[in-house]
Amino acid sequence: MTKNFKFIHTADLHLGSILHIGKKINNSLNELLKSAANNAFKKLCDTAIEENVDFILISGDIYDREARSVKGNRFFIEQAKRLEEKGIGLYAIGGNHDPIKNNSELFTLPSNVHIFSSEKAEIKEITDINGNVYSRIVGQSYRENWDSRKMFENYKIEQKESFNIALLHTQLDGSNNYVPCTAVQLKEVDNIGYWALGHIHKCSIINEKEPLIAYPGIPQGRDFGEEGLGGAFMAEVANNSIKDIKFIPLSEVIWKKINLNIEESEIDIKNISDLEKLILSKAEQILMQIEVPSGTESYTHNINEGIKGFVVQWDINGRGEIYSMLKDKIDETSEYLIESLNERLLVGNKFVLTKAVNINIGKEIKDLDNLKEQNAIFKEISSFSKEAHNKEILREELIKRLGSIWEVTEEYEDFNVKKLQLNNELLKVIINQAEQLAVDMILERSEDI
């Protein structure tokens, strides 16, 4: 039997987590950072009610910690009860942050909530008012903080006549600890129209055609590893296939790292006031340019509406005459800028909170391009730097030499807190700085001679 219907797919709510900014700024802002993760889920429930969706799917990690807090659990249930009143179902699996063991629930769950078993794959049938099944949802929860079972192999739905959905919390790269599987394997499972995935905190549609495979990402990022606008998916099913999928923006706070190259600036950067001007003009732009994740379309025209502010890290680089003025005052300048920017930009209808200002500017070299062209040593340094950016083998070699304190991972869930995280972006920055430093040191030496 077919029925046209709507559902919301979310994952990785991590209820109970707070946004870390390091120090206390002011009470109202701290309150906001504390409640942003919960507010994102509340807003999702508001949208579900407004749109009168048929059900909501949560693909794991409702809670940030396995030992869920009474408060966090209570909050989830309060929201679920609002949905219950409207007849909206909630289907969830436990992920690596909230595996399902015996007696995980601190409170009795409302009747509209179903948490899939961690012992075996379960199928829930969704029926219309006449009792006809129009959709089947299959899912299985984690039983520990890691789970190497290939759950999808037991996702067996025989019926083709309903639109069927599978919930899975996986890294999707075949790796063993988080339900090993690949997109190719998921596509081969019969009679599934939509794979509702969770675990990767970045929003992405892995496969647009049927079966649609998608990660909604974390609705509210909690640090610079979770940059950009977060949200969930709203999907519409007609004639047993996905007719439309849209991104619902849910974040109140957006994390953003911004690169500012003083060489590319329209303002001539001669002193700290100019630097400040440059940052302020960029801050104005950020407020105007809010984007949904690439490859997605927004559910609302008013992306701006729910956003209360930004937490920003400014990375200032490039070469210029300001270097000689600041070279002994880098830390002091950075501290001043943080303070001064926060005095100006925390007020207004959307705040911009500066968490860090990294100043990596270099000495001005007037004929640097010529130097790179004509001098063999500089030419070599520049081409080596280019190669380091592009050649995989060379990059791997560089990473090895950085030492064991660094850990290479793009996957937030696996972060080892005792190590420094190295991603592609940071490696690029390190290579550029190394090039800048090498050039500066050689020039300084030659001046000494």
Ligand SMILES: [Mn+2]
């Ligand atoms: Mn997660």
